[in-house]
Amino acid sequence: MLELWYSVESFIERGGQVLWLIALTLFLMWTLILERLWYFRSGHREQVERVIGVWNSRDEKNSWHARQVRSSLISQVRSGLAQGVGMIQSMVALCPLLGLLGTVTGMIGVFEIMSLTGSSNARLMAEGVSKATIPTMSGMVAALSGLYFSVTLQNYVKRETDRIADMLTVG
Numbered sequence: 001m002l003e004l005w006y007s008v009e010s011f012i013e014r015g016g017q018v019l020w021l022i023a024l025t026l027f028l029m030w031t032l033i034l035e036r037l038w039y040f041r042s043g044h045r046e047q048v049e050r051v052i053g054v055w056n057s058r059d060e061k062n063s064w065h066a067r068q069v070r071s072s073l074i075s076q077v078r079s080g081l082a083q084g085v086g087m088i089q090s091m092v093a094l095c096p097l098l099g100l101l102g103t104v105t106g107m108i109g110v111f112e113i114m115s116l117t118g119s120s121n122a123r124l125m126a127e128g129v130s131k132a133t134i135p136t137m138s139g140m141v142a143a144l145s146g147l148y149f150s151v152t153l154q155n156y157v158k159r160e161t162d163r164i165a166d167m168l169t170v171g
Contacts, residue, residue, distance in 0.1 A: 011134070014127075014130045014131070014134055015102065015130065015131060015134030015135050015138060016102050016105055016106060016131040016134070016135060018098060018099075018101050018102035018105060018135045019102065019134070019135055019138055021098050021101075022095060022098045022099065022102075022135065022138050022139055022142055025091050025094055025095055025098060025142065026091075026095065026142040026145070026146075028091060029088055029091035029092065029095075029142075029146045030145075030146070032084045032087055032088050032091070033088055033146065033149045033150075033153070035084065036084055036085065036088070036153055039080075039083075040081075040156065040160075043080070044077075044080065044081060044160070047076070047077060047080050048077065048164060051073045051074075051076065051077055051164065051168070052167060052168070054069075054073060055069075055070065055073055055168045061169070061170055062170060066170070067170060070168050070170065073164075073168060074161065074164055074165050074168065077160070077161060077164045078157065078161045081156070081157040081160055081161065082157045085150070085153050085154055085157060088146060088149070088150050088153065089150050089154070091146065092143050092146045092147050092150050093143070095139045095140070095142040095143035095146070096136075096139045096140055096143050097139070098135070098139050099135045099136040099137070099138060099139020099140060099142075100135075100136065100139070101135070102131065102132070102134070102135020102136065102138075102139070103132045103133070103135060103136045104132075105131065105132075105135075106128050106129065106130070106131030106132025106133070106134075106135065107128065107132045108128075109127065109128035109131055109132075110125045110128030110129060110132065111128075112128075113125055113127075113128055
């Protein structure tokens with residue numbers, strides 16, 4: 001376990017402090033993804049049962065007022081499903097930007113070394129180049145890890161909302 005920690009610490013040392021921001025963003029993004037998956041498997045079913053119960057308990061389902069109630073029930077389901085999905089999408093978009101921030105800070109380090117030494121010695125610049133490339137890679141990998149689930153969650157929200165709308169028949 002300690003060896004794993006030392007490996008992570010060494011990686012962050014080579015990539016710079018921006019990697020901590022990427023790691024925090026990645027942790028929050030995956031926490032939200034797992035929360036959404038948990039909600040879909042448990043809380044969403046309860047909400048669907050409640051909404052269908054409310055709709056089926058209505059005697060009249062064809063008037064303007066009934067259509068507004070139906071629209072409100074569908075909106076409640078959609079709201080429950082979509083909660084947090086926008087934040088997940090934002091974090092997916094934020095990860096590569098944080099990687100670019102690391103690139104910029106790493107390149108500033110390269111230019112500082114060049115200005116201090118007055119030369120372009122590759123060995124001296126290697127640390128700055130490392131701090132420029134590792135965050136970029138990390139930001140992209142973090143974004144890719146959440147991109148699939150972000151799109152999948154968004155599609156699930158749309159499909160499930162349409163399914164509930166079909167279940168709440170008018171007339």
